[in-house]
Amino acid sequence: MPEKIEIRGVTKKFGDRSTGRQTVALADVSLSVADGEFLTLVGPSGCGKSTLLELIGGLTTPTSGELLLDGAPITGPGLDRGIVFQQYALLPWRTAQANVELGLEVSGVGKRERAARAREFLDLVGLDAFRDRYPHELSGGMKQRVAIARSLVYEPKVLLMDEPYAALDAQTRESLQVELRSIWQRTGGTVVFITHGIEEAVFLGQRVAVMTSRPGRIKEVLPIDLADRDSGGDIRSTPEFTSYRHHVWELLHDEISRAAEASRTKEVVEVG
Numbered sequence: 001m002p003e004k005i006e007i008r009g010v011t012k013k014f015g016d017r018s019t020g021r022q023t024v025a026l027a028d029v030s031l032s033v034a035d036g037e038f039l040t041l042v043g044p045s046g047c048g049k050s051t052l053l054e055l056i057g058g059l060t061t062p063t064s065g066e067l068l069l070d071g072a073p074i075t076g077p078g079l080d081r082g083i084v085f086q087q088y089a090l091l092p093w094r095t096a097q098a099n100v101e102l103g104l105e106v107s108g109v110g111k112r113e114r115a116a117r118a119r120e121f122l123d124l125v126g127l128d129a130f131r132d133r134y135p136h137e138l139s140g141g142m143k144q145r146v147a148i149a150r151s152l153v154y155e156p157k158v159l160l161m162d163e164p165y166a167a168l169d170a171q172t173r174e175s176l177q178v179e180l181r182s183i184w185q186r187t188g189g190t191v192v193f194i195t196h197g198i199e200e201a202v203f204l205g206q207r208v209a210v211m212t213s214r215p216g217r218i219k220e221v222l223p224i225d226l227a228d229r230d231s232g233g234d235i236r237s238t239p240e241f242t243s244y245r246h247h248v249w250e251l252l253h254d255e256i257s258r259a260a261e262a263s264r265t266k267e268v269v270e271v272g
């Protein structure tokens with residue numbers, strides 16, 4: 001399969017003007033994501049996951065190294081990449097329907113088609129009956145579904161998701177995980193999904209990339225070979241699933257211990 005996204009030797013540093021100190025958020029990260037792949041990314045808090053996603057989204061530029069999309073350098077944001085942030089980022093003065101139509105307005109789709117497609121995607125995330133509600137009239141899970149519908153409606157070839165389910169209750173999260181897998185299978189896009197949930201990473205990803213604590217590097221990329229993931233059964237209880245989960249846990253646990261040790265000796269590192 002051709003590479004959709006290529007990250008080559010990317011380093012990202014942030015300067016703090018008040019202290020004059022530099023944070024190395026990412027150190028020499030290289031990673032490729034194939035066209036149509038579903039990749040999940042896990043790592044300790046503060047290891048640079050969001051920074052990496054923002055770089056792929058073209059919202060920031062690397063200090064060194066390069067990022068390519070379809071073989072061409074990423075120079076800025078574009079409608080070829082949809083981003084779902086952890087916080088819902090809905091416009092409060094627009095209904096659910098009008099929030100979903102937003103991406104289509106930007107790409108110049110006509111009014112009638114916009115309305116029809118927004119309705120179709122609200123239906124897909126189970127919110128057909130709520131399309132005239134405003135964000136403050138929706139629960140957290142519903143708002144996140146609207147944000148997901150909005151990012152899916154213009155069918156971006158690449159979907160970048162930054163801990164989109166972190167604030168949801170366990171049941172809503174599991175049902176949205178199943179929905180996302182089925183949408184991905186239907187549309188054939190490329191997904192990069194950040195999470196701090198080990199189970200979520202294993203359930204969703206064809207591969208799980210585990211990052212080291214700061215400065216973030218790719219520690220291991222683990223292929224997940226689970227046959228019956230989308231059968232609707234209790235896949236999470238199978239020995240295969242448990243073994244993958246444990247492997248990722250061990251990789252992360254090492255990093256969290258290392259970060260805690262570093263914080264005792266030099267600087268404070270968040271763990272979570």
Ligand SMILES: Nc1ncnc2c1ncn2[C@@H]1O[C@H](COP(=O)(O)OP(=O)(O)O)[C@@H](O)[C@H]1O
Nearest residue numbers: 014015023025044045046047048049050051052
């Ligand atoms: N705009 C910024 N300015 C300064 N430091 C930043 C900025 N964005 C992120 N950082 C720092 O870079 C590191 C990685 O942050 P982030 O990518 O948000 O980590 P994660 O998403 O894995 O929790 C952290 O130490 C964070 O404080």
Ligand SMILES: [Mg+2]
Nearest residue numbers: 049050051162
């Ligand atoms: Mg983050």
